[in-house]
Amino acid sequence: MASDDQAVPVFPKPVTLRDVAARAGVSVATASKALNDQGRMTAETRERIRETARSLGFRPNSLAQSLLRRRSFTVGLLTNDTYGRFSLPLMSGISDALVDAGVSVFLCNVEEDPRLGQLHVEAMLDKRVDGIIATGKRIDRHLPVDLSDLRVPVIYAFTQPDPDAIAFVSDDAGGARLAVEHFCRLGRRRIAHVSGPASFAVVPSRAQAYRDVLEEHGLPAMEPLLGSWSEAWGHEAVARLFDGGAEKPDAVFCGNDQIARGVIDALRERGLGVPNDVGVIGFDNWEIVAEATRPPLTSVDMNLAALGREAGLTLLSLVGGKPAAPGIRKLPCRLVVRQSCGHPMDG
Amino acid sequence: MASDDQAVPVFPKPVTLRDVAARAGVSVATASKALNDQGRMTAETRERIRETARSLGFRPNSLAQSLLRRRSFTVGLLTNDTYGRFSLPLMSGISDALVDAGVSVFLCNVEEDPRLGQLHVEAMLDKRVDGIIATGKRIDRHLPVDLSDLRVPVIYAFTQPDPDAIAFVSDDAGGARLAVEHFCRLGRRRIAHVSGPASFAVVPSRAQAYRDVLEEHGLPAMEPLLGSWSEAWGHEAVARLFDGGAEKPDAVFCGNDQIARGVIDALRERGLGVPNDVGVIGFDNWEIVAEATRPPLTSVDMNLAALGREAGLTLLSLVGGKPAAPGIRKLPCRLVVRQSCGHPMDG
DNA sequence: CGATTAAGGGAAAACCTTTTCCCAGCTAAG
DNA sequence: CTTAGCTGGGAAAAGGTTTTCCCTTAATCG
Incomplete structure (x- = not known):
């Protein structure tokens, strides 16, 4: 048994402010002030203490600081997006803004x-997080947790907020406009829209933007084709669009990149060229999909990292005591042009 | 200015042990003991204190506890896998094990x-994390941070460890065996292997397993085709395999799901049926890809969530002071059978 | 009835840092 | 020489909890 001891690594005791003070021959109070640029002392004393701290490798214990300041310098990000498709870019932006x-x-x-949600929220509250950001995989759904009346500020990002909360979402309708207007500018005349289930709030909102833009340009709007978010639905939608006797579209704006992928593949199987015969634009700009389509997919990017940054910075200012108006802030999308949408048709 | 005040929400002061003690008419010491099932007191006193705590909604301040116990009940997960394709399943397992x-x-x-790495590591150390788990998007690469000589235990998961560290990785060779043996069992006779760049450690290791299994079954091994991890390479590989005059494969084991997807699509374009003419198995079991192929893709799953669980539990026991032998632990993969590999050929 | 012992509960130190006050010593003004 | 004022630095409280030790009271034993 005793011989096992050598196997368990022993970690050195962290050096405390006390150690620094003792080594420098001053009180902890003075040491603290020296390191924080506070209080009065000779420049020489201050530098001596600093040098001592450096040489000892002193790092203040964040827990002790937090306890005193009632501020832990941690925030929680709550999500139900297991695959992280939306959460991770968001996380990346948040982390960026906060690190x-x-x-x-x-x-x-x-x-x-809900049980897991409760568990996590309580753990975070016990750890005195300074604030919480809630996000999800779907913009029109609540997380399975109640975040009202928490002891800390809460910000919603890319998920349905409680009333009177602060929320950041992407401007879906604006994103859709970007895509459809791009088609118009390129000279496409018959632009179709293939999207996901109507039960998703983004679907009607993007569809409306689609109709609006076409009307503004005096172009005919076709009835949006609503189905699922899958490639398979993209295939089927192409069949519906191109099998009938009706006039064929020369562009398809898709509700996400997977549908777009299905559309592109189906078009190719029919001998239709993308982008020459039909232009395609997707939504989400999921690079792994958008760059694997042939040709690479033009897609609307929701700028989730930027959204995360905004959310992070806002939370920070909220934690700092600055008030912020409740409400929903829509952040603009961005069109990432690759090859599937084509070039101007006439030139 | 003053009228703005109503806009900033005021959060109620958390209730402390002191409050509970005062309300229950005992000292904080007694209150603490009552809530932690320690010390001696009448059952009645204990229950009264507990009831008071409950009614006040008391939750112990984790920071204060951590300070005292020198244990923060937090761990850090370090990754460079921006898209979280590997990190997130892992994270999910870790979190599961620890919550x-x-x-x-x-x-x-x-x-x-490296600067970002340094920043994060220092932030975590200052916050007195109990331990760190390092992971990445590539099993044979180091993170851009130095984790040796930290003051806390470190565990590596799915990434290259420092020597003498504890690491969990998936058993790549075993996973490859699973796939190839499955083909053999199904009666396939000419099994090809299409994989990623040789510079990835997993590539030769899976290729060797491929050769081994074929030899064990007395089947001919073909030279593995190494390229990139992309669909496009899957396409090209099919051209190489089926254009020459050589005997055509009746099965292809692919190094990841994207290659497999490319292979399946290319086979279909050539009029070859999957799985009837050619069976296909992928690697990673990335559901979003595996379920979108036609037919759905049979794939090797690395059990990353389980790997995360193991890593989490091991870290926990390490934090608890139990020694653990350094070294690399390989965890088995699992074959997720869908339709692309086909059924037994003769019956 | 006196002496032990056990039970119930409290005081205080400890964890580590920050911050507010205060004190001693010195200088300059009156 | 006295007094006010400044300077450099320290003591102590605060933050919230846990834990060790101690004290008081009641019960048991001889």
Whole structure:
């Protein structure tokens, strides 16, 4: 048994402010002030203490600081997006905005499980997070947790907020406009729209933007084809669009990149060239999909990282005590042009 | 200015042990003991204190506990896998293993940036994480941070460990065996292997397993085709396999799901039926890809969530002071059978 | 009835840092 | 020489909890 001891690594005791003070021959109070640029002392004393701290490798214990300041420099990110398709770009933006302020992020995946949600929220609250950001995989659904009346500020990003909360979402309608207007500018005349289930809030909102833009350009709007978010539906939609006797579209704006992928593949199978015969634009700009289509897919990017940054910075200012008006802030999307949408048709 | 005040929400002061003690008419010491099932007191006193705590909604301040116990009940997960394709399943397993122990996870994406890595590691160390799990998007690469000589235990998962560290990785060779043996069992006789760049450690290791299994079954091994991890390479590989005059394969084992997808699509374009003419198996079991292929893709799953669980539990026991032998632990993969591999050929 | 012992509960230290006050010593003004 | 004022630095409280030790009271034993 005793011989096992050598196998368990022993970690050195962290050096405390006390150690620094003792080594420098001053009180902890003075040491603290020296390191924080506070209080009065000779420049020489201050530098001596600093040098001592450096040489000892002193790092202040964040827990002690937090306890005193009632601020832990941590925030929680709550999500139910297991695959992280939306959460991770968001997380990346949040982290980016916060890391320089010394704030770390707890990532909590609550799936669809209220018990798990409760568990995570309580754990975070106990750890005195400074705030919570809630996000999800669907913009029109609540997380399976109640975040009202928490003791900390809460910000919603890319998910349905409680009333009177602060929320950041992408401007879906604006994103759709970007795509359809791009087609118009390129000279496409018969632009179709293939999207997901009507039960998703983004679907009607993008569809409306689609209709609006076409009307503004005096072009005919076709009835949006609503189905599922899958490639398979993209295939089927192409069949519906091109099998009938009706006039064929020369462009398809898709509700996500997987549908777009299905559309592109189906078009090719029919001998229709993308983008020459039919232009295609997707939504989400999921690079792994968008770059694998042939040709590479033009797609609307929701700027999730930027959205995360905004959310992070806003939370930070909220934590700092600055008030912020409740409400929903829509952040613009961005069209990432690759090859599937084609070039101007006449030139 | 003053009228703005109503806009900033005021959060109620958390209730402390002191409050509970005062309300119950005992000292904080007694209150603490009552809530932690320690010390001696009448059952009646204990229950009264507990009831008071409940009614006040008391939750112990984790920071204070951590300070005292020198244990923060947090761990850090370090990754450079921006898209979270590998990190997130892992994270999910880790979180799963730890949440019941009240441990929360800091997720830190360090990209490929040593400065960012340093920043995150220092932030975590300052926050007195109990341990760190390092992971990445590639099993044979280091993160851009130095994790040796940290003051906390470190565990590597799905990434290259420092020597003498504890690491969990998936058993790639075993996974490859699973796939190839499955083909053999199904009666396939000419099994090809299409994989990624030789510079990835997993590539030769899976290729060797491929050769071994074929030899064990007395079947001919073809030279593995190495290229990139993309669909496009899957396409090209099919051209190479089926254009020459050589005998055509009746099965293709692919190094990842994207290659497999490319292979399946290319086979269909040539009029070859999957799985009847050619069976296909992928690697990674990335559901979003595996379920979108036609037919759905049979694939090797690396069990990353389970790997995460193991890593989490091991870290926990390490934090608890139990020694663990350094070294690399390989966890078995699992074959997820869908339709692309076909049924037994003769019956 | 006196002496032990056990039971119930409290005081205080400890964890580590920050911050507010205060004190001693010195200089300059009156 | 006295007094006010400044300077450099320290003591102590605060933040919230846990834990060790101690004290008081009641019960048991001889």
